[in-house]
Amino acid sequence: GNMSWRDQSTYKPSSALVDEEKEFLKVAKKIRDVTKLQERQAQGESLQQLQLDKIAGKAKLIEELVDLASKLPSRTEVLDKNPDILELIPSSIMRALEKQRADDQRRRERKETREAEERKRPEFMCRHEKPIVKVVVSSDSRFLFTCSKDKYVLCWSLQNQLLDCLCTFAGHTGAVHSLDVTADLKLVSGGADGMLNLWPGDTRKVRNVVPPLTTFDHGGIIKVLRWCPFDGPNSRLLVSASDKLVNTPPKIAVWRLTDDNKFEQELCIEQLLAKAGKANDVQWAGGARTKLISAHDNGYVGVWLAEAPGELLKTLKLHAGPVTSLFITTDGSTLLTASHDFTAAVVDITTKEMTTLSTYRANRPLRAVTCSPDFQAGKAGSIIVAGGRAERDITTSKDLVADEFEGSILGAESGEWQASGKGHIGPVHYLLPLPEVGPNGCFATVSEDGCLRLHDFTNGTCLYSDTPMG
16 A cells, blocks of 8 residues: 555654553552552541552552663653652662663664764665766776766776676765766766766776775866866866856866876866856867867857966857757867757867858757767768757657657768667767777767667667666
8 A cells, every 4th residue: 555654754653652661651650649648648538458558569669660660761751751750769770770771872873873874885886876977988998987866986897798887986975977087097077066086997906886086176066077188198187167056156177187186277267157157068179279169058169278267269159059068079170069959060170160061950859969980071970969858848758759868870961860779768968989899889878767878880789788688
């Protein structure tokens, strides 16, 4: 049947007295009756033999009461509620009882603290328990790292089709929205707790549950973290984008990781973000001078100089709705954007004009975009788009399109649908290209459904998954 919260809770109505409490109250009542008889006797009334016997037995009743008092549960209320009876118990015995109750109370508090700490202690996870927000890959394509609203970052081995979780990075106190890893396996993550955590990402050297190497109070809600690809394989430059939290405004910042693993701020863009609002995504772009490209809810993409003070070089109005995700092709020439307006745009970022080369239409709001390694806008290869509506945006499930939560592979030339990476039952939050994995290369999808799946670039077949395939 349907249990009410009362049945499951530890709430105890006062009627639920334990046997010792009931016995104590019975004896207390007998003692009160005897006391009344004594009062009548004192007023000169002559009592019957039965009543006199009761008075004679009073000392024995008090002994019984003392014995019961020592057996009462430490949290009992019956002593405090019967002060007239307590006065009859010798004070030395009362002191002993009070000490015993205080000891019990302390023991119980210690036990509760211990249990609470046990519950807080992170355990090794074999998969995520809540939505996965992002996925990144090690430079040798052997390991994936995912972050989730369950507060954990997990590392996966790509050895078997059923993905094997190797370790749990535990230390965040809120949802983890972003992460990135360098070629030399410096792993960073950030999220709702405003903490920027640095971890040892080399799984050969870590145990099942890994604590952070360093924790840095970044502030705000961290939404984006990306190591700079132009800082060598052992990059120490990191860009972060955060959303406002109470009095901390949204910002884009560049940090340098020092030799002793501290983050020093090199650049902070705050005032200029006031109009466009938080950045949903940020990418590093090359050229004569390193730039940052940011995506915003107003449909704009911003181009910034990646040196202090972070000058705004250009704004591009690419979409009629929030720009959710940015991807830059491996050769650094082309920017791909995804938007809630159901489209993905492709922009040439090699020239100052930053011309839009093509726009690809989908049938649902997009949250992520990537492309095949041979992609050329309007000419060759394919573009992959994914997203889907969140539950709160859907009035009835009839509003969902059949491929709402698929990774759709569109031909670059035609823009036509070619195949899909299927299997998710909630919005897809991120797409990661893995050209070195599988016979034709593949792409990873992570979703609100808490699952991680890898699909073939050409036909969408699921090659790897964190849940049994079938």
